[in-house]
Amino acid sequence: MEDLSDFTSGITEFLPYSQGKEQTTYRDTSTGTDPLPPLLDKAIETNKKSDAQTQTQKDTIPKVDFDVQKLAQWLKRIYPLVESELQKGPTPLSSEQILNTNENEDELEIQPYQKISIKSKDNHQGLSTWLSIYTNNTPVLVLTTCAVHDDWCEHVEQSIKVYIPKRISPSQFVVFQELKTIPTKACIETLSTNPFYKDIFAGSTVSGDLYIWKFVTNKHQGDVEEIFCENLQHGSVAGLDWPSAGRVLTCHANGWVCLWSIENQFLKEREFLVKNPTHGVVELTSIASISLTDFVVGCADGALYHCNNTNLRAYQTDIEIVPMKNHKFSVTSLFKKEICGKRLVISCDLSGEVFFHDLFSSDDDDRKTILRIPLPFQNNIACSSDGKHIFCPGIDGSLNVYRIYNGRQLNIKGALHGKGNMIKLSDNGLWIVIGIFDGDFQIFRIAN
Ligand SMILES: [Zn+2]
Numbered sequence: 001m002e003d004l005s006d007f008t009s010g011i012t013e014f015l016p017y018s019q020g021k022e023q024t025t026y027r028d029t030s031t032g033t034d035p036l037p038p039l040l041d042k043a044i045e046t047n048k049k050s051d052a053q054t055q056t057q058k059d060t061i062p063k064v065d066f067d068v069q070k071l072a073q074w075l076k077r078i079y080p081l082v083e084s085e086l087q088k089g090p091t092p093l094s095s096e097q098i099l100n101t102n103e104n105e106d107e108l109e110i111q112p113y114q115k116i117s118i119k120s121k122d123n124h125q126g127l128s129t130w131l132s133i134y135t136n137n138t139p140v141l142v143l144t145t146c147a148v149h150d151d152w153c154e155h156v157e158q159s160i161k162v163y164i165p166k167r168i169s170p171s172q173f174v175v176f177q178e179l180k181t182i183p184t185k186a187c188i189e190t191l192s193t194n195p196f197y198k199d200i201f202a203g204s205t206v207s208g209d210l211y212i213w214k215f216v217t218n219k220h221q222g223d224v225e226e227i228f229c230e231n232l233q234h235g236s237v238a239g240l241d242w243p244s245a246g247r248v249l250t251c252h253a254n255g256w257v258c259l260w261s262i263e264n265q266f267l268k269e270r271e272f273l274v275k276n277p278t279h280g281v282v283e284l285t286s287i288a289s290i291s292l293t294d295f296v297v298g299c300a301d302g303a304l305y306h307c308n309n310t311n312l313r314a315y316q317t318d319i320e321i322v323p324m325k326n327h328k329f330s331v332t333s334l335f336k337k338e339i340c341g342k343r344l345v346i347s348c349d350l351s352g353e354v355f356f357h358d359l360f361s362s363d364d365d366d367r368k369t370i371l372r373i374p375l376p377f378q379n380n381i382a383c384s385s386d387g388k389h390i391f392c393p394g395i396d397g398s399l400n401v402y403r404i405y406n407g408r409q410l411n412i413k414g415a416l417h418g419k420g421n422m423i424k425l426s427d428n429g430l431w432i433v434i435g436i437f438d439g440d441f442q443i444f445r446i447a448n
Pocket of ligand 1: 147149152153154186206
């Protein structure tokens with residue numbers, strides 16, 4: 001006869017009530033008869049179908065004789081505890097389950113807001129970045145354009161433009177007004193805001209110069225100061241990210257990744273050469289910093305590598321390079337996103353195939369890719385903060401919105417000309433800018 005005890009088992013039936021602010025949606029997963037979303041690839045649908053609501057896993061119970069009276073006493077004691085747990089609600093769903101939920105949620109309310117023109121004869125690539133909030137939940141916007149370069153940059157009179165949102169009294173409307181045009185030495189190819197300190201932002205030129213700027217407010221007037229401008233000696237910057245408030249990580253087409261300190265002076269702290277484990281040097285196209293010691297790079301051949309360096313003392317060090325599930329085409333978008341408390345890396349290739357990777361899953365490499373979405377010919381994407389929607393620039397100034405969990409697509413009409421090649425979503429999730437459409441950028445506002 002087995003002894004019954006009051007101790008809680010290792011598997012908690014009802015976890016403590018969610019402390020998060022977000023509303024968690026639930027569905028009855030106990031039936032499991034819903035069809036899979038049409039755009040999800042069933043072949044790599046790797047989520048464990050654990051039943052978070054009831055957790056009625058079948059146990060193989062060995063046949064033993066029970067003391068019925070003892071069992072009844074134990075149930076009597078344990079019942080109030082179970083009841084109080086029940087009142088706190090069911091186990092919150094994990095982010096994977098939320099990503100796959102079939103709940104019919106309210107549509108996002110997205111409106112075209114403002115058009116900004118930056119006319120230039122040669123420049124057909126748009127770039128942008130959102131800075132800190134300036135007024136009325138609206139951040140400062142930085143825009144620029146770039147030409148296509150076969151070789152070096154011969155374009156003179158290149159610049160970035162900074163726009164501040166001005167509140168139109170007495171309404172709550174804001175209008176983006178040009179604050180400043182800042183000349184640059186050559187075409188700017190990357191623009192990125194420091195996520196730890198959103199008044200700091202960086203831009204790199206085709207010729208390998210890295211600018212660090214700071215947005216400042218003096219006597220209620222905004223201004224932008226140049227903090228550093230340095231040539232990085234590795235050619236142009238393919239991708240840029242921020243491992244900490246005072247550090248910039250750059251990756252270069254020749255396979256080098258450099259970590260720069262921008263705290264007091266501009267210093268190279270470390271550099272690494274990313275190599276294909278079997279055939280050598282790779283062409284890097286993008287980078288996402290995960291922590292001070294690890295990052296993910298995307299390559300022109302579609303490969304993705306999780307690189308880890310724990311040796312903090314050495315200047316130039318070897319890194320551990322772990323191949324991730326690779327794309328078939330060049331990686332065009334790569335960024336990290338925290339969705340429901342889980343840090344995910346999202347990648348997209350030239351063909352429009354999107355992966356969500358869970359780097360910190362203990363599963364093997366293939367199972368770390370928790371979601372695969374084909375979005376044909378979309379290669380610049382943004383993901384909403386709840387992980388439920390992907391945004392892409394459409395044609396003629398329109399915005400495409402894909403609902404991840406049911407594949408539904410929404411198109412918000414634009415009134416411009418051409419096909420967009422850039423998108424940036426503001427950190428507060430309320431503003432999207434896409435471009436460039438024959439010299440025009442289009443801003444959208446998402447209702448909160
Ligand atoms: Zn140029």
